[in-house]
């Protein structure tokens with residue numbers, strides 16, 4: 481039952497789902513499940529973004545690396561650290577998901593808020609992929625915007641449980657880009673790349689620790705930097721049941737996190753592009769719902785700003801039911817994990 485939705489753009493494509501060996505640990509179906517649910521619940525206008533150009537990719541990634549993803553001839557570091565066995569759809573997925581973040585950035589600059597129902601692949605470096613991240617979508621989008629408007633001030637608010645090492649390395653020394661990251665200090669990636677501001681949280685960080693460390697530093701960073709655009713990486717792996725995040729936020733605390741970001745960023749009138757980041761819950765359906773919840777928070781803000789009725793928070797039970805009917809035998813819980821890089 482599709483409901484009349486709101487006009488906030490939410491970019492997605494059937495190509496966001498790539499083929500992986502059966503039982504692979506990466507929860508690929510969260511992308512199609514959450515997009516379907518967001519569309520059905522009317523949380524946004526789901527739009528196909530198309531594929532990113534080679535020219536845009538080359539502003540961040542080396543031509544050799546881009547070619548290796550096209551052909552499947554991974555370089556040794558990518559082969560060791562990416563964690564996604566090559567398939568033509570791995571390349572296709574990365575092209576579309578990267579374009580989704582570019583499209584969301586343009587839409588946010590025009591409309592105030594927009595989402596990419598994927599993205600936040602912040603471990604990708606110019607010459608290699610790591611931790612399930614093929615292309616660094618946020619970096620490609622920032623370089624694309626800078627090619628049009630060189631002085632645009634862009635802030636990345638990265639609240640995934642893992643540090644965005646690739647993004648930090650790419651923008652080191654770029655005074656027009658501020659990288660703010662709050663993540664577990666002693667977790668993947670083992671070697672951190674300094675960002676503009678890193679908030680290192682303890683293992684199994686609680687809700688109290690998270691908000692007491694993040695809220696004041698994030699506000700101060702926004703006030704000092706005065707960005708023209710924010711990319712918000714709303715990682716779902718901070719959830720208490722995530723397998724890799726090593727944090728202890730409940731679904732409700734995550735909702736308050738996402739609302740906090742929207743409240744401050746949009747409170748200053750700053751355009752905000754929301755992307756997914758990681759999420760590896762014990763149940764894939766739960767991961768899909770947590771990403772959906774982040775989009776709901778963006779939709780809520782969209783409605784508040786326009787005096788519209790806020791849609792109901794999507795029902796978790798119905799989503800889990802829908803996803804468990806899909807193919808329960810393929811659930812990661814019942815399958816053997818493949819070789820895993822330290823994770824995204």
Ligand SMILES: [Zn+2]
Pocket residue numbers: 640641642715717757758759823824
């Ligand atoms: Zn992560």
